[in-house]
Amino acid sequence: MICLRQVSKRYGATQALAPTDLEFEAGRTAVLIGSSGSGKSTLLRIILGLIEPDTGEVEFDGVRMQPENLLELRRRMGYVIQDGGLFPHLDARHNASLLAGYLGWDLARSEPRLRELCALTHFPEDALDRFPAQLSGGQRQRVSLMRALMLDPAVLLLDEPLGALDPMIRAELQTDLREIFRALGKTVVLVTHDIGEAAFFGDRVTLLNEGAILQDGPFSELLRAPADPFVTRFINAQRSVLENGA
Numbered sequence: 001m002i003c004l005r006q007v008s009k010r011y012g013a014t015q016a017l018a019p020t021d022l023e024f025e026a027g028r029t030a031v032l033i034g035s036s037g038s039g040k041s042t043l044l045r046i047i048l049g050l051i052e053p054d055t056g057e058v059e060f061d062g063v064r065m066q067p068e069n070l071l072e073l074r075r076r077m078g079y080v081i082q083d084g085g086l087f088p089h090l091d092a093r094h095n096a097s098l099l100a101g102y103l104g105w106d107l108a109r110s111e112p113r114l115r116e117l118c119a120l121t122h123f124p125e126d127a128l129d130r131f132p133a134q135l136s137g138g139q140r141q142r143v144s145l146m147r148a149l150m151l152d153p154a155v156l157l158l159d160e161p162l163g164a165l166d167p168m169i170r171a172e173l174q175t176d177l178r179e180i181f182r183a184l185g186k187t188v189v190l191v192t193h194d195i196g197e198a199a200f201f202g203d204r205v206t207l208l209n210e211g212a213i214l215q216d217g218p219f220s221e222l223l224r225a226p227a228d229p230f231v232t233r234f235i236n237a238q239r240s241v242l243e244n245g246a
Helices: 040-048 070-074 092-096 098-102 107-121 137-149 167-184 195-201 219-224 229-237 239-243
Strands: 002-011 014-024 029-033 055-060 077-081 155-159 187-192 204-209 212-217
Touching: 002 040, 014 040, 014 055, 014 212, 029 040, 029 195, 040 055, 040 077, 040 155, 040 187, 077 137, 092 098, 092 107, 092 137, 098 107, 107 137, 107 167, 137 167, 167 195, 187 195, 204 219, 204 229, 212 219, 212 229, 219 229
Parallel strands: 029 187, 029 204, 077 155, 155 187
Antiparallel strands: 002 014, 002 055, 204 212
């Protein structure tokens, strides 16, 4: 579904992403993991077209991403960021249906889709008229997820979607998200620094450090056969998370 060939990004003297080749299989959940500054969010934003790479190319469903087709391809991707990124002056209904409204959907089309998404994300329909400040952190993320799914995109991209939530809400939303991913069968790319989250979600895990991929494969492979000493150090630093069953 997504193919990166020799994609790189530099900011001045800092190599945010070394030349990278990576493919994401349709219908699977891939997790990009690493410490802060490892390049995982840069990689995700390049996929979405928010950042233009210095070198290389990105192919989406067989089509090379270029300035002239960027908006069209981006509408086939849903994007969720930490804490939702909702507009505070819009209620949940209008936040969730923002893109649909921009594309000219009428109420006869958008309202049934909203009800479907409320059921899918376990968001109460009677809260659609509330503003973000009146919603809990978990509810804001559910609205953000509804907005990302509104146009029924082929790909769902999530950048630290649960990082700002307290542990109990985070655990609940983790379970709901995994069920949603499995139910929809979409291609999912999720960024996290949390190794327990990577193990929970990922059909495949890509560990980055200082802009380079150190290991890419099933999470069990990272545990059993680490490809670099940093992989072992990164896992051991969060060992208690894994042992507690996160």
